[in-house]
Amino acid sequence: MKPKTLAKSIALILGSSTLLSTSFSIIAAEDALENNDEEKENKVVITGSRIKKTDIEGVAPVITVTAAEIERQGHANVYEAIRSMTANTGGVLDEQETNSFTAAAQAVNVRGFGPGRSLVLLNGNRLPSNPKPYGGEDNFVNLALIPTTAVDRVEYLSTGGSAIYGSDAIAGVINVILKDSYEGNQISYRYTDTKDGGGSTHRLNFMGGVSWESSNLFYGIEIDKRNGLFGHDRDWLDEASDSPAEDPWLVNDRDILVAYPWGRWDSASSTWLDNWTYQDPGATACQTNPNFDYSNRPERGNFCGHDSTGDRALRAPRDRLSAFAHYTQQINNDTEFFASAIFWQSEADAELWYTSWWQQVSVVDDITAENPSWLYDIYYQRTFAPEEVPNEQAFDEDAVMINFGFEGALTEEFDYKLAFSLSDYDYKESIAKFSRLGGLAAFFGVDGNDPDRNRFLDSWNTYLMQPSDFQADGFTSANGLDLYGYYNSGELDGLYGFSTAEGGSYARSVSFEVSGDLGETYAGPISFATVIEYNQQGYNLDIDPVTDAGEYVGWSGVGGRGDRDHYAVGAEFLIPLADTLEATVAARYDDYQDDSNVGGAETFQLGLAWRPTDDLLVRANYGTTFRAPDLHRLFADNNQYFGSTTDYYTCLSDLGTTAETAFANFQQCSVEADAVTTRQNTQGDLNLEEETGFSANFGIVWSPIDDLDITLDVYRINIENMVTTLSASVYSQLEAECRLGFDMLGNPVDSNSEYCQELYSRIQRQQGPVPSDIDPISEVFLSSINMGLQEQTGLDLGVDYEWEVSDFGKFYIGLDYSYVDEIRVQVLKTEPVDEKARDTSWYQYPYRHRATLTTSWEYSDWTTTLYFNRVGSTLTWDGDTRTPAYTKANLHLAYRYSDDFDASLTVANLTNSRPPEKAKWESWPFYNSYAYTNGGVGTEYFLTLNYRF
16 A cells, blocks of 8 residues: 555544544534443453444354363363364364474364464464464464463454454454453463373463552463374274275385386286386395385285384374463553563474385486387385484474553543554474485485486486396395395484474564544444554575475475565444444455555445344344465465376376266276376465455344343355465366366367466476377476355354352353355356355365353352363265264363362363264374364373462
């Protein structure tokens, strides 16, 4: 936004406020009421609005979870409490995904729109994004930053809030509010263990508070140490045979493998061996390494391998420390200074698969010849035990978040708040990886400098060898280390390296808010709030040169760097239209200044709240939303790695596909076609457009009797231009449609269109080592795109009832339920909208239903809570059927011995339930870990002791 434009916007909003104030003052001059000081003091700001008010419920639905509820419901931390909210109907990569890009982070996926599309705030302020993007693509907030001990409550606005908060608030706003005062001191200790062993934790925290005549200080520290939990700690996750699959590939890990990808001539049998036939090493070769067994895969052959299933981590070891403080100082009757700070540090080891090296080479008759004759390809794979090469991925992270400012009375009618927020996040990661050249040098004596060995289709990452390079067996190198040997610690030093990533992110903001009453109407006062904001945001993630060049086998970096400035101005009005009817109007303008094409965006919000009786509220809310593309989507470096791609065009051509047989043949190729290994590229794109959409809500809040509250809200969230990255196989499918001249449904496609030309540029084809009529795919370019549409319709139901019975104590029951009625998706704007996406995807939106039930009883010094968390069905591995629902129960018992001491025992997953039997997946951990968080942990015990002094 230009300075003049910003100034005009500010003047317009402030001018409108002044005009309204003057107008309504004249209208209601005779009926003006004296300020009610007590009512003014009771007004609070609820997430979803900047206007202070006495009514907790308004036009926007807000769900609140208090610190007491987090403890009573049996959640280990604030992240698990947020993750358990019923609105989290989407799958997510969290700490259990120890082989992911962000293996030490905690993210949520509200409504299934992705972690970055719900705005996460701390005391109303934005947090720094995780320096390493989620899944290598999206910036997100790591909820592990927030110390559970310091949390007072979590407020969740379940509809869009862009007109109030700006970008990222498409699927709602999660506002974590910290305690702001405490009298005295408290020390707490919690010990956690699991019924079946593994994963024990120790958490120690201290908090204290002191008040003076005009100031208050609250402070604390939290230390959390967690041991790892592995597959061998669970008898149903410790062997490959625990998988439900019947496919013969579920055998021991292929630790030492020699195979022929394109087959080869076997002189002993005078036959051509099938593709991917294994070279038999013989039982004696496997005995040289104490880790391996002589193993077999049906229809492929023998190899040296072992079952490493039990060595894989369900929860990695982790140590965390948080220190926090909040200070307030009453300067005078009208002004208060406030400041809060959090320091967070984390160290974690994500236990990955064993470190491996693999390489495919082409064997030719004479590598020095100008045009050597190809004989066959040979593929080598060697996996190393931890004592040979480390297999830990280490994370070292720390963050500092500071918020300070002034608030108070600007005049008798208006309050103000001037706030500054500063936050920094530092990130380091290291993982041992074998380099491509290191393996070639170790096992084949190749130094990478011989031009004859690296001149044949080098874009395929293929090296040349000739028969004289092998020993008499034809597959063991004549010059290098024994592929079947066992190497003690240190013997392989120099042949592998450490892939490292270092970076950070920051967020800076200053905001000025003014709120109050503009005047009186016959129906009541006009309330308003206006805000001016300036934000800075940036990140950098730098990877080492070897990783950047793609030289580490099976690993790639996600480097990038970028920053932007963000200006915003907004206003909100609460207008009483009648004694029982009020309206809210909000408008905001956000302007992003960076090197991208994203500029300014206007959003607005309209709402109505009707209270026909004291116990009934009917509300409706509609607002437009927008989201600027993540910095990493815009500024990511070029990232190269090798991955599997289905070559649809080759498969469909082999089947002789016509427009009439297109659908059946596309389906057949998606299942049966052999994947090819291709070089894949991702990179930021400054031409991405912002996401736009709307959020609508209609609901009721009803209290038919005292202490019974019922809420029902129906919502629709729409996002257009949603930024995403398509897989290589999807691009391959679209490219095949262009080359064939018809799509999957047999509809015509213009092969010469601009759309098809772009697809041809994304799918690079090059003649491979095996002659064929169609050049196979060698390289794919996967930069982000703006997809067409994603829209969700559903409802949220909440019931809370509390009653007290003489001589029997106090009882409470709370029910929360979310139902996803419909999800509509349009991946490309040229494609039809998929109306059945809710029932056909298992990744972003696995649940159709989700519910929690809390029952609690307080009697004398005892508190007992039984909490149920139920997730609905998910798609099975084959995608053809759905699983049963899955329910876990937590039991919490607390006893207050005295005013100074209390203790509690929590049993999480009381019945030791596992994900449904039909939910088993063929790959470890043999269930959908996106959907069933902590599905392998089982029963877990928390013993907590609190002492106050």
